[in-house]
Amino acid sequence: MTIADEKKALICFIANLLKDCRHVAVGASSPIPGAAALLGKAAWNAPSHVNILGSTQHNFFTNGSVELFDCAAQGRIDAFFLGGGEIDGQANINLMGMGDYPNNAPRWPGTFGSAYLYYLVPKVILFREEHTRRVLVDKVNFISSPGTSEDNIYRTGGPYGLLTNKAFFRFDREARKFRLQSIHPSSSLEDILDNTGFEFDYSKDTPITPAPDAGLLNILETEVREKVREVYPQFAESVFAPTA
Template sequence: MTEYSHVEMIAFTGSRVLEDETIVFVGTGLPIVSAVHAQYTHAPGLLMIYEAGSLAPILDMGMPLSVGDTRAARRATFLKGLCGAFELTQRGYADYAFIGGAQIDMYGNVCSTLQGEEYGKPRVRFPGSGGAGAMAANCERTIAIMALEKRRFVKQLDFVTSIGFGDGSPDYREKAGVMGSGPYRVITNQALFGFDEETRRMKLLEVKPGVTPEDVQELVEFELIIPDDVKEMAEPTEEDLRLLREIDSEGYFLKRQFKK
């Protein structure tokens, strides 16, 4: 097995959870890498929406470095600007929202705004929602990616940027006036998570080879649901890694570093 980085594992797993003949609203960075890899492998009919307003571009001029990169408009079937992109989600034309974040709680609510108790004087100011807040509210299912660290998987968010299942009550999203079924997967370097249908709490689905469910729980502030049938995460093959590195040939996203 060829060696791979933690970031490459996230990108590969992101590709793996995407399905053929669906539409994914991608955020900048690893979601784009994952979606392109999925198109090249098991999901040739996967279509991408970019926040700047394009649907299903042909990426024959290289990988877009942001959702506003002009390469993301190349030969698109739909190109009507930012408002047009979000109108597509409101009309039900997005199966997945693929977003990042700085913090996530047990109900899949995501913070990408700040860290700290005071909004005006945060300890850390993050980039903010971008389009992630609207994507999580309107797309059918939300996929989030982040490193598996206790400071990220928290009991209480410092700020709710992108709505998940709220407080976990069955009708929370309906009362909040948002669409879609909510959080679907959380992808990390060491584990893949889903959500329990009844309680809406985060559930451990897969762990990286050599990692135990107990190891994962140690890196999460809240109590996970850990079923008896937790699986091993699939690892990228040499061909998968070749494709990933070809897609992001300059290493803009795949060469980023973070804690294990």
């Protein structure tokens, strides 16, 4: 499987995770989640509303991130995506950098509204293609956004799962830990155990992630590709074959 094929498989996988969503918002630097939201809308109109920050055609917000935050507070966003330079076993994410804050080295882009959205959006999917112990750590250096909160803290949102280029984990909010749900065909249980820095629950019989449906891939390659190109042109150039 080529790198482009792996990315298409991730897009199809995420699209299936969004079938129960009505409104999905995506950040400006999230081409795979953005493509997945557009694919879900095209394939089965779920989500029926997609907002991709930075897009002119697929973004009905008129006030940018301010309106995004307002919608989240009103309970009008069903799913959002977060990543991080580090993600730990309690679904905490680090977007600040390594070392002691505020003198982080290296310094990453920063938290922006991630903590706010993590508390309010009911289905936050953590997505990071790289699956290494450098990224998936036992404990993050800095908590930009906590994965869990005490019972007396008002919180309607939180982590649904973690998707990487090797596997998909669901997050158990009661146990406050991840459980391995499926292993991508290019990986193995041994590979995942070797490259994950936090402890997680798993079964020795964890299933292999199903291959993407051919019909869904066809919709991605035909109807959705130009929509993706509008907001993520470099990504589209690297993933989709040139048009005739």
